[in-house]
Amino acid sequence: MSNQQEVVLSVRNLKQHFKSGFGANKLVVRAVDGVDFDIHRGEVFSLVGESGCGKTTTGRTIIKLYTPTDGEVYFMGKRISAGTLNNKMTIKQTRRQARAEIKELKKAMSEEIAKLKSSGATSSDSRMQSIKQSYESKINKIVEDKNNAIEAEKQDIANRKRDTAVHDNELMKNMQMIFQDPIASLNPRMTVKEIIAEGLRIAGEKKDEVIVKKVHEVLETVGLLPEHASRYPHEFSGGQRQRIGIARALVVSPNFIIADEPISALDVSIQAQVINLLNDLRDEFGITILFIAHDLSVVEYFSDRIGVMYYGKLVELAPKEELFKNPLHPYTRSLLSAVPLPDPRYEKGRTRIKYDPRTKHDYSKELPTLHEIVPGHFVLANGPEIAQYKKELKA
Amino acid sequence: MRDNKRLIVEDLTISFRTNQGLVRAVRGVSFDLTEGETLAIVGESGSGKSVTSRAIMGILAGNAIIDKGQILYEDQDLTKISEENFHKIRGDKIGMIFQDPMSSLNPIMRIGKQITEGMLINGKRLKRRYNALIHRSKMVVANAKAEKKRLRKIYWYDWRLLRRTGKINVEDHLEEVDDKKKALSELRKQYKQAKAAQNTIIKEGKPALIAKKKEAKATVKKEWKEARGKHLQIIKDVKAKLASASSEEQKKVYKQELAEQKENLRRIKRVTKKEAVGRALKVMDEVGIPEPKKRLKQYPFQFSGGMRQRIVIAIALTADPDILICDEPTTALDVTIQAQILELINKLKEERSLTVIFITHDLGVVANMADRVAVMYAGKIVEIGQAEEIFYNPKHPYTWALLSSVPDLKTDERLVSIPGTPPNMLFPPQGDAFADRSRYAMKIDFELEPPMFKLSDTHYAATWLLHKNAPKVEMPEIIQRRIEIMTKQTAKEVSER
Secondary structure, three states: OHHHOOEEEEEEEEEEEEEEOOHHHOEEEEEEEEEEEEEEOOOEEEEEOOOOOOHHHHHHHHOOOOOOOEEEEEEOOEEEEEOOHHHHHHHHHHHHHHHHHHHHHHHHHHHHHHHHHHHOOOOHHHHHHHHHHHHHHHHHHHHHHHHHHHHHHHHHHHHHHHHHHOOOHHHHOOEEEEOOOOOOOOOOOOOHHHHHHHHHHHOOOOOHHHHHHHHHHHHHHOOOOHHHHHOOHHHOOHHHHHHHHHHHHHOOOOOEEEEEOOOOOOOHHHHHHHHHHHHHHHHHHOOEEEEEEOOHHHHHHHOOEEEEEEOOEEEEEEEHHHHHHOOOOHHHHHHHHOOOOOOHHHHHHOOOOOOOHHHHOOOOOOOOEEEEEEOOEEEEEOHHHHHHHHHHHHO | OOOOEEEEEEEEEEEEEEOOEEEEEEEEEEEEEEOOOEEEEEOOOOOOHHHHHHHHHOOOOOOEEEEEEEEEEOOEEOOOOOHHHHHHHEOOOEEEEOOOOOOOOOOOOOHHHHHHHHHHHOOEHHHHHHHHHHHHHHHHHHHHHHHHHHHHHHHHHHHHHHHHHOOOOOOOOHHHHHHHHHHHHHHHHHHHHHHHHHHHHHHHHHHHHHHHHHHHHHHHHHHHHHHHHHHHHHHHHHHHHHHHOOOHHHHHHHHHHHHHHHHHHHHHHEOOHHHHHHHHHHHHHHOOOOOHHHHOOOOHHHOOHHHHHHHHHHHHHHOOOOEEEEEOOOOOOOHHHHHHHHHHHHHHHHHHOOEEEEEEOOHHHHHHHOOEEEEEEOOEEEEEEEHHHHHHOOOOHHHHHHHHOOOOOOOOOOOOOOOOOOOOOOOOOOOOOOHHHOOOOOHHHHOOOOOOEEOOOOOEEOOHHHOOOOOOOOOOHHHHHHHHHHHHHHHHHHHHO
């Protein structure tokens, strides 16, 4: 269904590792460890998972707040950032392999020469030369291959680095982010107008009249009044501040918004206001949204497709109805069972499914991959598990 | 205590003095708690739910005045007792879990120290015994003193307010000025009378207190001497055995016993470090922190959010409180960890028959935890009842609004958000505070405050819609449908089980 639609953003094997410490204290946190997904035009794609599973990091890497460790991000068909870990690994691997091969060849050569010497034949000198020559040519070929391969990888690294370093204002203007904390994400010393206009100015708008007009327009779009423009953030309530954050993202008329838990810091009644606002924006402007959240009831209400993350990996990805009807991965089930509903009778009898990856999976024989079980429904699983999930689906 | 009521809050009214005037944060809240019950207080931020709980804990901000009402706990009125006496209740009898586990722990102190700190500070057993003996006579004097202070605070505030309003155009309104003067002197007279009454109480109470103190001192000394003598005798015996012991093995056993007895002797006087650590380990195990021995030596940053919240709960539990106040304990956590913490609180509640006040704005959590629910708006309880009554038969428009603004897993339509903002409590609205934002507001709602209408023995709601002359209003369709779906679903699930 959605496959025919235009892909706005695609993420390929994205990895984001954070390193800290040296020597014995060295610690690599694999915040995002190989994530793949596509987002189509006009849809709301949600990433859910518990805190620390890397969903926010994914969002921040996509909008280039971090440089990815590995993998690629394509936005409107153009590669906007790419990591080089894989290339570096390949280079290391090639070098190691070449070294091993050369070592083996040299060993074989010396053995043959020794054999020749012990046989004591008279024509050994010329034979020795020819043997040496043949081996040397073999070694040279390996070295050359190795150098070529490394050169290619290095070229690729340079390309990737260049793509990441290029800052295409025109393109990146189309991607905006709404941050989680409406209090911390607004500069307390700037007026609302300055906050909202900052993006416009960076995008190259210089005329003050245009800026003021646009700011007033966008304030009205998010349900604030034009006279609010001259006030400071502390004069607003939580919900209004979040609206300012949304207005700031909207002012450059983007077609893709990353909303990083925009409602988890808000009160219930205000949550509803902000969700309704986002919903209206989607219907009105056809904005594509990457929605990051941990509240499944909101996600279910708001999004078209959902990706469930667990410790840096995407464990399940499916359209909303499919995911809630047939959750396959045990982590998704555990997450779904933890959502409290405003229904006391149900709540009193609800049992939470516990998820422990060490006991639920046996990955000692075969490592899991993201596998499409039914069209559009992906699960992270290995061979036996796929068979089991398929059986469960039919039942 | 009346029946098995643990805590009774009656007509509690709290305001904050600010430069703009009085902010009426809580306006006449009444509820009670029976033993082992969970009461959930729900409402938007600024509805006064946290202020109510802070009043119960006695940790209101300095500019707060308790205008009216009382909080009865074990025959004491918590609004009147002095700070010193509150030390014995706060933490000890009434524990509290705060909202943000990130900021309620000290980042540069090891977890072990933070958990045992309270036990060690409150651990002077002889002093506690002494304090318990003189408690009653001390309370008489202390209460009178606190009351005096409160009277003075209110008097000065009223006096200043009166004078300030009298300042305009003195010449034109000489009569008014006279009135003002009269009012001021009247105020002063009243204050002096009230003060004198308290003074006589203090005068009479002081000699009695001194006599009681002497008596208590003697009793404690006697008790201590007796216990010490007993223990010293035991230690002596063990020492004798040790001296006469022949084999190495026996010596070892006796040495151990000696150390134990010495520790016991120390424990009569105070809570020893060993005892506190042992207790901390037990409580940590209880709240589900794995490897407590190793964890004791770690710092807060080495724990995840859920684990930190568990530590906060552990700290609250070390004192073995009767009442536990949870102020949005899961708002900062995500669903899976929230579910774990809620399960933990429920488990502890059952094991220790804790009485819990649970403050939150998440209705899903309320459904999980609460036996009874109080919905607060603009400093008032607008609806109170059993959880099932509130969720399946809500009556107040504000409860409807709250319920319909929650997205749930089954609906697809637009959410009904509550229009507008909560009223400014500097100028509390006349009539029903929610009338401005309510679709169901009638004329009377803007004029007269609705009383609590009784729906059943446990279910009350304050809205004019329940008056017999009011037009018949059905609750919004979205909620009706949802309740229908919910009841069907639960019936199905129950039958499946």
